[in-house]
Amino acid sequence: MRFLSFLALLLAFLAAGCGLSRNPASSLSSSAASFQPRFVAVPSNPELFTLKSPEVAVTSEGGSGDERENLNTVQEGARAEAVTVPDSPEPSHSSPEILAQSRDEGSDRKENPAAEQEARDEEAARIADPLEPFNRAMYHFNDKLYFWALKPVAQGYNWVVPEGARVSVKNFFSNLGFPVRFISCLLQADFSGAAEEFGRFAVNTIWGVGGLLDPSSSQQLNLLKRDADFGQTLGFYGVGQGFYVVWPVLGPSSARDSVGIVGDFFLYPVSYIRPWYDWLAVRAYQEVNDTSLRIGDYESLQEMAIDPYVALRDVYSQYRQKKVEASRGNPAPPKPGGVR
Amino acid sequence: MMKRVAVAAISAFILFTGQGTAIAGGPLGPPQPVSKEEGGLYTGFGYGYHEDVYQNGSERVFRQNQVYSHLAYGAKNWEIFGRIGISDLKISDAFSSTRASTTTSKNDFEDNWKFFGTLGGKGYYPFTQTFGMGVFMLGSYYFKAFTDRVSGTQDGVPFTSDLEVKNFWDVNFGLGFQATVPYGIRLYIGPYVYYSEAKMSLFPAIPGLNSDNGSIKVHNRTNVGGFTGIDVPLARGFHLNLEGQYSERFSFGAVVTFSY
Numbered sequence: 001m002r003f004l005s006f007l008a009l010l011l012a013f014l015a016a017g018c019g020l021s022r023n024p025a026s027s028l029s030s031s032a033a034s035f036q037p038r039f040v041a042v043p044s045n046p047e048l049f050t051l052k053s054p055e056v057a058v059t060s061e062g063g064s065g066d067e068r069e070n071l072n073t074v075q076e077g078a079r080a081e082a083v084t085v086p087d088s089p090e091p092s093h094s095s096p097e098i099l100a101q102s103r104d105e106g107s108d109r110k111e112n113p114a115a116e117q118e119a120r121d122e123e124a125a126r127i128a129d130p131l132e133p134f135n136r137a138m139y140h141f142n143d144k145l146y147f148w149a150l151k152p153v154a155q156g157y158n159w160v161v162p163e164g165a166r167v168s169v170k171n172f173f174s175n176l177g178f179p180v181r182f183i184s185c186l187l188q189a190d191f192s193g194a195a196e197e198f199g200r201f202a203v204n205t206i207w208g209v210g211g212l213l214d215p216s217s218s219q220q221l222n223l224l225k226r227d228a229d230f231g232q233t234l235g236f237y238g239v240g241q242g243f244y245v246v247w248p249v250l251g252p253s254s255a256r257d258s259v260g261i262v263g264d265f266f267l268y269p270v271s272y273i274r275p276w277y278d279w280l281a282v283r284a285y286q287e288v289n290d291t292s293l294r295i296g297d298y299e300s301l302q303e304m305a306i307d308p309y310v311a312l313r314d315v316y317s318q319y320r321q322k323k324v325e326a327s328r329g330n331p332a333p334p335k336p337g338g339v340r
Numbered sequence: 341m342m343k344r345v346a347v348a349a350i351s352a353f354i355l356f357t358g359q360g361t362a363i364a365g366g367p368l369g370p371p372q373p374v375s376k377e378e379g380g381l382y383t384g385f386g387y388g389y390h391e392d393v394y395q396n397g398s399e400r401v402f403r404q405n406q407v408y409s410h411l412a413y414g415a416k417n418w419e420i421f422g423r424i425g426i427s428d429l430k431i432s433d434a435f436s437s438t439r440a441s442t443t444t445s446k447n448d449f450e451d452n453w454k455f456f457g458t459l460g461g462k463g464y465y466p467f468t469q470t471f472g473m474g475v476f477m478l479g480s481y482y483f484k485a486f487t488d489r490v491s492g493t494q495d496g497v498p499f500t501s502d503l504e505v506k507n508f509w510d511v512n513f514g515l516g517f518q519a520t521v522p523y524g525i526r527l528y529i530g531p532y533v534y535y536s537e538a539k540m541s542l543f544p545a546i547p548g549l550n551s552d553n554g555s556i557k558v559h560n561r562t563n564v565g566g567f568t569g570i571d572v573p574l575a576r577g578f579h580l581n582l583e584g585q586y587s588e589r590f591s592f593g594a595v596v597t598f599s600y
Contacts, residue, residue, distance in 0.1 A: 206385040207598040209411050213383065215598050220577040 127254060127317035129244040138246040139309045145249065146298065154291040161292070168212040169289045174225070175204050175211025179267040184228035188236045188327050193226040200225065228327065230267075231260025235324030244313050252316040366390075366408055366423060367583035367593035370526045370571040371474025371516035372464045374579050374597050375414035384410035384581075386425075386595030393588060394538070394558040398550060401589070403430040406456070410595060417465065423458035427482070434503060434551050435490040442548030444492035449503055449551075451486040456508075464518075474516045476532075482508040494546060503542045503551055510536030510560075514567070526571040536560045562587065 129135060158166070178201040185194035200216040200223045207215050216223035234256050235241070242255025253261065265271050270286070273279040305311035366388040374382050388406040393399055408425025434449035460478025467473065485506035492499060514532025521527060541555035569583030577599045585591040 203598075206409070207383045207596075209383055209409055213381070213600075215383070215577075215600060218577070218600065 127241050127244045127313065129313060131243065131245055135244060135246040135313075136309055138248050139312070141248055142246065142251055150287065150291050151295065154288050154295060157288050158292040158295065163293075166289055166292055169286075170293060171204070171208070171214045172211045173270070173286050173289075174214075175201060175208070176269050179269070180230070180264050181226050181228045183267055184230060184233045185226055187230075187233045188228065190226070190228070190327070193228065196223050197226050199223050227323065229260055230263030231257035231320065232323050232327050234260055235320070236327045241317060241320060244317065252312055254317065254320065257320060366406055366410075366425070366458065367569065367581060367585075367595055368476060368478070368512075368514065368516070368532070368567055369462075369581055369583070369595070370528045370569065371462065371476070371518045371530070372466075372472060372520075372526060373412070373414035373416070373419035373462065374571070374581075374599055375412065375419055376599055377416040379415040380413070380600050382412050382414070382597050382599040384412075384595045384597035386410055386423075386581075386593060388591065388593035390591045390593075391589035392536070392591075393561045394536075395561045396556045396558045399561065400434060400550075400558065401432045403432070404428060406593075408456075408458070410597065414462075418461070418463050420461040421459075421478075423456075423480075425456055425458075426453035427456055428452050429454070429486040429505060431505070434488075435492075436550045437492070437548050438550060439548035442492065442494045442546065444490050444549065446490060449486075449488045449505070451488050451505075454482055454484045454486055456480055456482045460512075470520050472518050472520075474518065475514070476516065477511075477513045479511040480509060482506075490549075492546075494548065499544070499546055501542055501544055501546050501549070503540065505538050505540050508536075508538040510534065516567075524573040527569075528571070529566070529568040531564065531566050533563050534560065534565060535563060 178197060182194055182197045182201070185191070185197055203216045203221065203223065204211045204214055207213075215221060217225070231254075239256050241257070244252070244254055245258060246252050247258070250261070270279065270282055273282055301311060301315075302308045366386055386406075386408050388404075388408070390402075390404040390406060392402045394402055404427045406425055406427040408423045410421060410423045412419050412421035414420065429449070429451050431449035433447050435444045436447045437444055458478055458480040460476060462474055462476035464472055464474040485504045486508070487502055487504045489500060489502050491501075512532055512534045514530055514534075516528045516530035518526055518528040537557055537559040539555065539557050540551060542549065542551045545554045565585055565587040567583060567585045569581060571579055571581045573579050574596075579597045579599070581595040581597065583593050583595075585593075
């Protein structure tokens with residue numbers, strides 16, 4: 001009973017956060033309104049900045065594991081301008097260099113509509129962070145979890161299991177995430193996407209040896225994965241990101257996406273494995289396998305950013321914002337070929 | 341040229357007059373691998389209907405529907421492959437009574453899907469761009485036993501008995517002759533030799549039933565057969581393979597493959 005009450009309160013809390021605004025930027029506090037950008041080290045080569053942190057990787061169940069790959073798309077936004085962080089502890093209004101730079105950027109945007117659009121997108125992607133002390137604590141918890149447990153295990157697994165086998169395992173779990181993507185496409189009235197997802201699932205299950213291989217992504221078939229989930233679907237219908245929250249183990253999320261995680265959970269077949277410790281073992285294995293394929297990415301992010309927490313938060317919100325925009329009809333150009 | 345004609349004639353003779361049995365592991369496929377010439381994977385999804393006569397004293401007709409997934413790696417002239425699939429089993433008159441004092445609730449043995457696995461390989465030698473010849477070998481094994489229960493009366497006393505078919509396996513070796521016609525369509529034909537056996541045990545043994553000898557090994561009645569088929573390239577790397585295996589019983593199968 002106590003648990004149910006807690007759950008109800010949590011959902012109400014999250015829903016309230018979601019209801020703040022369609023544009024999360026407007027929900028920033030007054031102190032955040034004086035947000036002053038500061039440049040942090042960001043590589044000019046986006047390949048170096050793959051932005052696949054272990055925390056983002058476990059944001060949601062099911063198909064969300066694929067988000068890790070797609071975080072690369074955020075780089076487009078992140079590389080154009082440096083990752084912005086709030087200048088703590090005091091806003092640096094007095095910095096003439098930054099002010100001059102801001103003025104220059106402003107004039108650029110007036111002359112260049114694309115830059116203006118990009119700036120608007122970035123503004124829209126900003127996310128309120130009223131739970132920052134809690135989130136930072138959870139960030140550090142997840143960070144230790146990664147470095148002390150997940151990474152060593154993943155390195156050992158990496159050493160024992162060849163990459164081809166690990167990619168096959170990843171493909172298998174990705175194929176199991178079909179219901180999440182399929183239903184999300186239907187809910188977004190993306191019927192061609194739903195049909196494509198269905199085709200992918202059929203082909204990969206039948207000719208991909210139960211999903212271990214990914215013939216759908218080959219150049220011949222070119223059926224690319226629709227990276228849709230419930231959080232994105234809520235965004236499609238105008239629900240704002242709400243506020244930023246870092247869940248222990250699950251990693252970065254927003255109020256809206258936290259609700260989406262619940263929907264994704266119930267549509268992911270692995271969630272129905274019983275008893276619970278078998279389910280936990282399978283999910284842990286999936287996570288170790290996925291981590292083994294991207295060891296070093298999170299470390300790169302940490303090295304590049306002055307404040308990795310802020311960098312991760314901005315990257316997360318921009319990435320989710322772009323996903324929502326893509327679902328509304330501005331999809332990013334598909335990548336040719338795919339992972340087998 | 342004369343030699344080729346002679347080989348084809350002998351193959352056709354074996355195919356259409358030899359008393360053979362059908363193969364339990366699914367279609368054999370064209371002699372030439374479907375994989376890309378430079379080497380690569382291909383996968384398939386297939387169905388096979390298999391009918392065969394097994395004996396040990398009395399004869400029994402085995403009928404099976406098989407659905408399987410096929411994974412192969414090969415290059416221009418060779419390939420190794422594996423299959424994993426499920427199959428049912430129906431044995432006609434397995435529970436028929438040979439005595440008037442014994443009655444049973446049914447005559448046929450039936451069990452549903454059980455897993456089987458197949459491993460094999462093939463090699464291909466092209467004579468010309470059109471004609472070629474290949475050899476193949478494959479073996480299948482059923483991982484679990486097929487079981488069915490029968491009830492009835494013996495001298496007025498009711499009974500229930502279980503028939504189990506286990507350690508079901510087969511091994512096949514054959515030759516295939518292939519002609520590639522326009523549109524990349526491959527026609528093939530060839531003979532094969534084949535051995536299959538299974539252990540059947542009825543517990544408790546009921547005198548008067550067709551399978552009353554307790555635990556016995558049954559094997560295929562004859563060991564030679566023939567097969568013929570067609571492999572049609574479809575769009576986007578897919579192939580359709582249809583095959584018939586003819587002997588005293590007719591079996592057939594269809595596979596759709598995808599080459600990476």
